[in-house]
């Protein structure tokens with residue numbers, strides 16, 4: 434599988450990512466109006482061979498230019514549980530290192546066992562905290578800073 438940065442002109446790939454966002458996050462999924470400017474000014478990667486299999490959306494942290502925030506990360510439902518997330522994360526780390534980032538920040542729901550296991554088994558935890566009501570009542574999140 435290949436990792437590729439998606440540029441803002443590649444509307445077909447961006448629309449495939451919008452479709453995956455809907456599949457994985459339903460109403461919480463980002464639309465093309467949000468994704469296109471992120472591709473222009475921040476970082477979007479796709480992973481797959483032919484069809485899009487997985488994607489990552491990342492934002493650089495203004496207060497700390499060595500840190501990048503993993504805004505969204507997903508594997509198509511029909512490809513989950515086959516090691517794609519793990520190999521994608523490995524490739525993504527190499528790419529982010531080459532761009533100059535040293536730390537990866539993210540939030541994840543405590544119930545999201547697959548994501549928690551993936552991140553914690555692949556990355557060294559630098560710090561961890563709990564954000565109550567991160568996205569409103571009942572939407573708590575665990576926040577991690579990992580070494581890339």
Ligand SMILES: CC(C)(COP(=O)(O)OP(=O)(O)OC[C@H]1O[C@@H](n2cnc3c(N)ncnc32)[C@H](O)[C@@H]1OP(=O)(O)O)[C@@H](O)C(=O)NCCC(=O)NCCS
Pocket residue numbers: 457506507508509512513514515516517518519520540541542545546547548550551554
């Ligand atoms: C989280 C996600 C990216 C994982 O991708 P994946 O391709 O299914 O994961 P992999 O097959 O590479 O598995 C990675 C590890 O997680 C483990 N795992 C997979 N599903 C699991 C589950 N439900 N509970 C616990 N561990 C799980 C695997 O056994 C594997 O562990 P190992 O390396 O020790 O063998 C994927 O499930 C996904 O896209 N989920 C929906 C979107 C999402 O929640 N994104 C993250 C938001 S923070």
